[in-house]
Amino acid sequence: MARLRKGESYYEIEQLTNVNRLNEHLLTGLRTEWGVRRSVLEDIAKGSWDKMIGRIRTGDRDLFHMEEDTLTLTHQGKLMADRLSSELFF
Numbered sequence: 001m002a003r004l005r006k007g008e009s010y011y012e013i014e015q016l017t018n019v020n021r022l023n024e025h026l027l028t029g030l031r032t033e034w035g036v037r038r039s040v041l042e043d044i045a046k047g048s049w050d051k052m053i054g055r056i057r058t059g060d061r062d063l064f065h066m067e068e069d070t071l072t073l074t075h076q077g078k079l080m081a082d083r084l085s086s087e088l089f090f
Helices: 018-029 038-044 048-054 058-063 075-079 081-088
Strands: 064-067 070-073
Touching (some): 038 048, 058 064, 058 081, 070 075, 075 081
């Protein structure tokens, strides 16, 4: 605050690792109608798609919808988006 009072600019830069970028993409992407695309995950971290899909528990399969290379949440899945996202984190 002191810097702002003096009229000095203040900002912080957050450098995200590939794992952080991947988790951010999962967290936000699953909440959208567009979901999470394999190509985006593979651009961030190679081989991540298979690891992520392997984390989906059999009991949770009705919470996700897979179409071609895109993973989206069903209506019921969106109600549990926080838990599901955290389980898919790397």
